[in-house]
Amino acid sequence: MRINEVPAAVTGRAETLPALAEVFREHGYAGASLALISTATGLGKGSLYHLFPGGKAEMAACVLEDIDTWFETNLYRPLREQDSPETAISDMFDAVESYFRSGRRVCLVGVLALGTSRDLFAEAVRGYFARWVSALAYALRRVGGDGPEGTALAEETVAQIQGAIVLARALDEPALFTRALAALRSRIATAAG
Amino acid sequence: MRINEVPAAVTGRAETLPALAEVFREHGYAGASLALISTATGLGKGSLYHLFPGGKAEMAACVLEDIDTWFETNLYRPLREQDSPETAISDMFDAVESYFRSGRRVCLVGVLALGTSRDLFAEAVRGYFARWVSALAYALRRVGGDGPEGTALAEETVAQIQGAIVLARALDEPALFTRALAALRSRIATAAG
DNA sequence: GCATCTTTGTACCGATCGGTACAGAGATGC
DNA sequence: GCATCTCTGTACCGATCGGTACAAAGATGC
Numbered sequence A, B: 001m002r003i004n005e006v007p008a009a010v011t012g013r014a015e016t017l018p019a020l021a022e023v024f025r026e027h028g029y030a031g032a033s034l035a036l037i038s039t040a041t042g043l044g045k046g047s048l049y050h051l052f053p054g055g056k057a058e059m060a061a062c063v064l065e066d067i068d069t070w071f072e073t074n075l076y077r078p079l080r081e082q083d084s085p086e087t088a089i090s091d092m093f094d095a096v097e098s099y100f101r102s103g104r105r106v107c108l109v110g111v112l113a114l115g116t117s118r119d120l121f122a123e124a125v126r127g128y129f130a131r132w133v134s135a136l137a138y139a140l141r142r143v144g145g146d147g148p149e150g151t152a153l154a155e156e157t158v159a160q161i162q163g164a165i166v167l168a169r170a171l172d173e174p175a176l177f178t179r180a181l182a183a184l185r186s187r188i189a190t191a192a193g
Numbered sequence C: 001g002c003a004t005c006t007t008t009g010t011a012c013c014g015a016t017c018g019g020t021a022c023a024g025a026g027a028t029g030c
Numbered sequence D: 001g002c003a004t005c006t007c008t009g010t011a012c013c014g015a016t017c018g019g020t021a022c023a024a025a026g027a028t029g030c
Helices: A007-031 A034-041 A045-051 A056-081 A085-099 A108-114 A122-144 A149-170 A175-192 B007-031 B034-041 B045-051 B055-081 B085-099 B108-114 B122-144 B149-170 B175-192
Strands: none
Touching (some): A007 A056, A007 A108, A056 A085, A056 A108, A085 A122, A085 A175, A149 B149, A149 B175
């Protein structure tokens, strides 16, 4: 391990990201204390600051990047590149349903967007939603062909997903999230058909 | 001031609530430190704990109650009781547009719903959204007459409002919020007409 | 003016915050 | 086996956390 520079470190980082993400999701950026992070990851402060010299801010930034990559790979790219836009859109709803655990799991990017920490991660937050909307709008235009209509429907769809997470959690009724996705599917099918 | 029991205290409380609400909105429950609260309200710790012996938790609870009362008076009751449900719904959108400052202001109840602090205020958060949905569903049923359809559309509408706040803030594009409200208005008009 | 009660600023409490320092354990190369 | 480098647990730092104690200031009643 003398020649190569950051092999084990990178590996170790990737493995902690899911636990880190969960802490930030549940407690927000301000509420995620190092003590919580330490227990959630099973790592002491020494290890944490070895992996993330930048502290909490770097942890959150890495988590955001990880999430962004996942969405880019599993949602945005298919929406843009898959041959059948109908299939891509349907796959998107499947992915959303399972990623957000049918409404039981919160969207970290949405949480950050609402807080003051938005300023810290403004660009990442903006990019995440902007690329979601634009990829979906592109797919909608391909399937429907209604010119600029796609963007409005894409915005409404992404907003509906975010709002459904809020509402499902507030009412403690995960079924509401699933229902909302089903309604969106049929709305889009109608608009396209 | 010997006979009556809590006159000045109550007055003082009500006057601090807007500033308190703003702090909780911007920083969340965990992020709203007493130092921030103190500067925002212009009150020292002595005064704050005199007005709210229960500390932060009581402050947040009072803010939530205040918000709930406002929505009950200005939105829910009109939706339930106004003669014309169409007017009530249109007034609701006007109120929402101005209350949320055209998407520049965040919904505190939504913020709390996403965080861990939801557990502390679960009942208040649940009630706020449950009554919003049910009042709107009732108005929609009165205007449309499609049986149980109203609840689904009401849920979608409230979720869309919440999601539009998230998205407008994330993209730093308040116009998106206004656009979303306009789309909802016409969707409801279509569904009703 | 005096006594009473309310209101408020300040000092302080222990706990916890994010972050640093560093010694020693553990792995690796030769 | 020994030197080198990576990793990690622990102790500690100053700052800030939410909350308390309390004395002085301000209002009020008579």
